[in-house]
Amino acid sequence: MLHLLPKPRKVDWLDGSFDITPDMCIVIALGCGALARTGAKQLQTEIAAACGLTVDIRCGKARAGDISLAVKVAEPKQGYEFAINAEVVRIVGNDEAGLLHGVQTLRQIIRQCGWTLPALRITDAPDYPVRGFYHDQTRGRIGTLDWLKQLADACCFYKLNHLELYVEHTYLYRDLTELWATAVDPLTPEEIMALDDYCADRGVELVPSMSSFGHLLELLRTKTYAHLCETENSDAMPSNMYNRMAHLTIDPCNPASFELVAAMLDEYMALFRTDKFNICADETFDLGKGRNQGREEREMYMGFVRALCEHVVKLGRTPMFWGDIVLRFPEALRELPEGTICLNWGYSAEEREEPTRILARAGAKQYQCPGVCGW
Numbered sequence: 326m327l328h329l330l331p332k333p334r335k336v337d338w339l340d341g342s343f344d345i346t347p348d349m350c351i352v353i354a355l356g357c358g359a360l361a362r363t364g365a366k367q368l369q370t371e372i373a374a375a376c377g378l379t380v381d382i383r384c385g386k387a388r389a390g391d392i393s394l395a396v397k398v399a400e401p402k403q404g405y406e407f408a409i410n411a412e413v414v415r416i417v418g419n420d421e422a423g424l425l426h427g428v429q430t431l432r433q434i435i436r437q438c439g440w441t442l443p444a445l446r447i448t449d450a451p452d453y454p455v456r457g458f459y460h461d462q463t464r465g466r467i468g469t470l471d472w473l474k475q476l477a478d479a480c481c482f483y484k485l486n487h488l489e490l491y492v493e494h495t496y497l498y499r500d501l502t503e504l505w506a507t508a509v510d511p512l513t514p515e516e517i518m519a520l521d522d523y524c525a526d527r528g529v530e531l532v533p534s535m536s537s538f539g540h541l542l543e544l545l546r547t548k549t550y551a552h553l554c555e556t557e558n559s560d561a562m563p564s565n566m567y568n569r570m571a572h573l574t575i576d577p578c579n580p581a582s583f584e585l586v587a588a589m590l591d592e593y594m595a596l597f598r599t600d601k602f603n604i605c606a607d608e609t610f611d612l613g614k615g616r617n618q619g620r621e622e623r624e625m626y627m628g629f630v631r632a633l634c635e636h637v638v639k640l641g642r643t644p645m646f647w648g649d650i651v652l653r654f655p656e657a658l659r660e661l662p663e664g665t666i667c668l669n670w671g672y673s674a675e676e677r678e679e680p681t682r683i684l685a686r687a688g689a690k691q692y693q694c695p696g697v698c699g700w
Contacts (some may be wrong), residue, residue: 327443329433330483331451339444341411345376345435352387354395360421361394363526364428367481368392371432375439389413392431396424403486404450407431409442423450425528426484433482455692457487459534463495464566467509470516474523481527488524489603490517491534493569494543498592503547507564517596525598532645533593534603537586537633538626539610542573553582555615574611577629578620587636600642603668604633607647623654631660638662648691652680655687664690672696 329336351365365382373379387393392414404419405427416431418424430449434442458480462468468476473490480488494504497511505511524531542564544550551560555574562568575582594602606629613622630651634644648667651658658667667689669680676695684691 333447333449335448337446341444343409343442345440349390350381350383351392353384358421360425360528364425371435375435401450407447410444422528455487456485459489461491463493473520477524480529487530489532489534493536504544530599532599532601533597535593537604538606539574539608542569545573555611574609577625602637602642603645606630607649627657634662634665655683658687658689667691668694670694
């Protein structure tokens with residue numbers, strides 16, 4: 326029995342098998358692009374690890390005994406057809422992404438079966454066009470570039486095509502030395518651009534995610550920016566996990582707050598090729614409890630989020646934000662730029678469907694973002 330993740334839509338078991346041999350080749354059909362070459366190299370590495378063979382990669386027409394990779398444009402997008410028989414292994418993607426997904430299925434089969442692959446036919450396509458993983462590059466251990474590349478490889482292997490990289494104080498902003506001075510190995514611009522290239526080569530969209538409203542502990546406890554904190558005397562607040570999670574919301578009513586966050590956003594965004602940017606804007610626990618006590622939460626929250634989203638749109642990107650706060654006043658979603666993506670998250674073991682219904686009724690374009698309590 327094979328264990329394939331995610332489970333393909335349809336698997337037909339056939340008689341016979343295909344043997345991996347020293348004289349076989351991985352053949353890329355004419356007209357295929359960069360993702361086909363990525364897939365071929367991945368298969369070459371997989372076969373070497375499982376069978377101890379180094380097989381050649383070629384382009385053109387496959388022969389009997391080869392692994393054939395091809396694209397035939399069709400619907401649904403990201404789908405593929407996959408066949409193993411005694412003569413050949415053939416993967417045909419409906420597009421480049423579909424072909425790469427088919428390669429991951431074959432890698433999983435080789436990893437479980439070794440030299441002899443069972444004859445079968447698979448027809449598969451994802452149920453959701455976007456399937457992602459959200460990585461917190463702030464709390465706990467900070468991933469090195471090599472580790473983050475391994476994470477991108479894992480996303481590719483399990484056919485995830487969206488990886489978000491969240492930072493607070495763990496990116497080396499050029500003019501914010503106070504922010505990252507105490508961070509261990511903050512990511513450099515060169516490292517993020519290298520990771521962006523690495524992800525693109527594997528069909529994974531690397532999306533920037535940045536604290537812009539709440540969760541700004543390390544920024545707002547500095548001498549330079551403490552005056553922009555909703556909570557007064559924030560520079561005296563100790564740096565610990567509790568405070569990082571529960572406090573340090575920026576003052577949205579101070580014009581200097583937007584100027585600072587917009588500059589940070591611009592610098593971080595420029596490192597990524599994606600057309601999306603997640604401003605976060607979640608868990609603004611302190612809003613209206615400090616400098617702005619007595620002001621209406623809805624007006625302050627939506628005013629700042631709307632300004633940030635409009636700024637992202639002006640830069641040619643699609644804004645994303647977490648939906649926990651806007652659930653208190655969902656009608657306000659109409660105030661945001663068209664196409665803004667609301668990230669609907671929940672971490673409990675038995676999430677309710679009501680938040681999804683509320684956002685849907687309000688007209689939100691939403692992504693479902695369940696947590697797995699891996700932290």
